[in-house]
Amino acid sequence: MTTRFLEDKIIAITGASSGIGQASAFVFAGHGARLVLADIDEDHGEATARRIQERGGDAVFVRADVTRASDAEAIVARAVERHGRLDGAFNNAGIDGAIAATADCTEENWDRTLAVNLKGPFLCMKYELAQMLKQGGGAIVNNASVAGLAGVGSLPAYVASKHGLVGLTKTTALEYAKRGIRVNSVCPGPIRTPMYDSAIKNNLVDEKALLALEPMDRLGSPDEVAEAAAFLLSDRATYINGHAMAVDGGWTAW
Numbered sequence: 001m002t003t004r005f006l007e008d009k010i011i012a013i014t015g016a017s018s019g020i021g022q023a024s025a026f027v028f029a030g031h032g033a034r035l036v037l038a039d040i041d042e043d044h045g046e047a048t049a050r051r052i053q054e055r056g057g058d059a060v061f062v063r064a065d066v067t068r069a070s071d072a073e074a075i076v077a078r079a080v081e082r083h084g085r086l087d088g089a090f091n092n093a094g095i096d097g098a099i100a101a102t103a104d105c106t107e108e109n110w111d112r113t114l115a116v117n118l119k120g121p122f123l124c125m126k127y128e129l130a131q132m133l134k135q136g137g138g139a140i141v142n143n144a145s146v147a148g149l150a151g152v153g154s155l156p157a158y159v160a161s162k163h164g165l166v167g168l169t170k171t172t173a174l175e176y177a178k179r180g181i182r183v184n185s186v187c188p189g190p191i192r193t194p195m196y197d198s199a200i201k202n203n204l205v206d207e208k209a210l211l212a213l214e215p216m217d218r219l220g221s222p223d224e225v226a227e228a229a230a231f232l233l234s235d236r237a238t239y240i241n242g243h244a245m246a247v248d249g250g251w252t253a254w
């Protein structure tokens with residue numbers, strides 16, 4: 001059986017310059033996808049696209065801030081201009097926001113976290129769906145979190161944004177199910193990425209306490225999330241819709 005199960009699919013990835021998004025770029029390209037990579041970090045995004053091209057893949061980078069409608073629109077426009085269509089999208093860009101219990105969460109932290117993590121995927125989906133409706137189908141995966149399935153202390157804005165994203169994913173899945181578009185989310189547990197490393201470095205997360213909750217006794221890797229997203233975007237998952245797939249080593253199974 002071929003492992004190139006995304007062969008020639010045109011897929012956009014947001015937050016593609018780092019962590020899970022960058023790993024997804026390499027994994028999706030390895031499965032044969034042609035990619036439009038988007039991020040606010042231009043240097044690492046361009047470098048990621050270049051590395052894929054050097055390995056014989058097809059990837060271009062677009063500088064885009066997912067909180068801006070015109071940028072979200074430009075990601076889809078780039079795919080259509082280059083390939084004539086958009087088969088899939090991994091709306092992955094996100095931030096963790098500041099660590100503070102609800103009474104201490106600033107309005108600014110709340111607004112920024114919700115803007116990137118919830119408004120961002122909403123804006124991206126708006127334009128992705130419009131194109132997918134035109135062409136008669138497609139698949140979308142939103143990157144939520146286990147924080148979209150359960151509460152996590154001192155991260156009220158992040159948890160609210162990710163619960164919102166899981167709900168938005170389900171609603172969108174229902175709206176477009178009859179028109180050939182599937183919409184799912186992945187819900188990663190703790191994954192070793194720059195976002196995670198900076199939280200550890202700044203003593204915002206206690207790794208020992210975190211691992212004590214992790215049945216597998218280890219963090220996940222960005223590739224493990226990327227493979228789940230690749231599957232959901234592929235034609236191997238044609239009856240999976242509106243699903244929030246935990247990729248967490250069993251964290252939410254306790």
Ligand SMILES: NC(=O)c1ccc[n+]([C@@H]2O[C@H](COP(=O)([O-])OP(=O)(O)OC[C@H]3O[C@@H](n4cnc5c(N)ncnc54)[C@H](O)[C@@H]3O)[C@@H](O)[C@H]2O)c1
Pocket residue numbers: 014015016017018019020021038039040041064065066067092093094095096116120143144145146187188189190191192193194195196
């Ligand atoms: N690392 C984890 O443990 C973990 C766990 C669960 C969910 N997630 C989710 O996975 C996603 C990726 O996280 P990561 O750990 O790879 O983080 P990361 O910080 O390594 O990568 C995030 C990327 O998103 C980009 N980005 C941030 N704001 C943006 C914006 N407004 N527009 C476009 N791009 C923007 C950043 O520049 C960066 O390249 C996030 O949505 C995060 O909430 C991560």
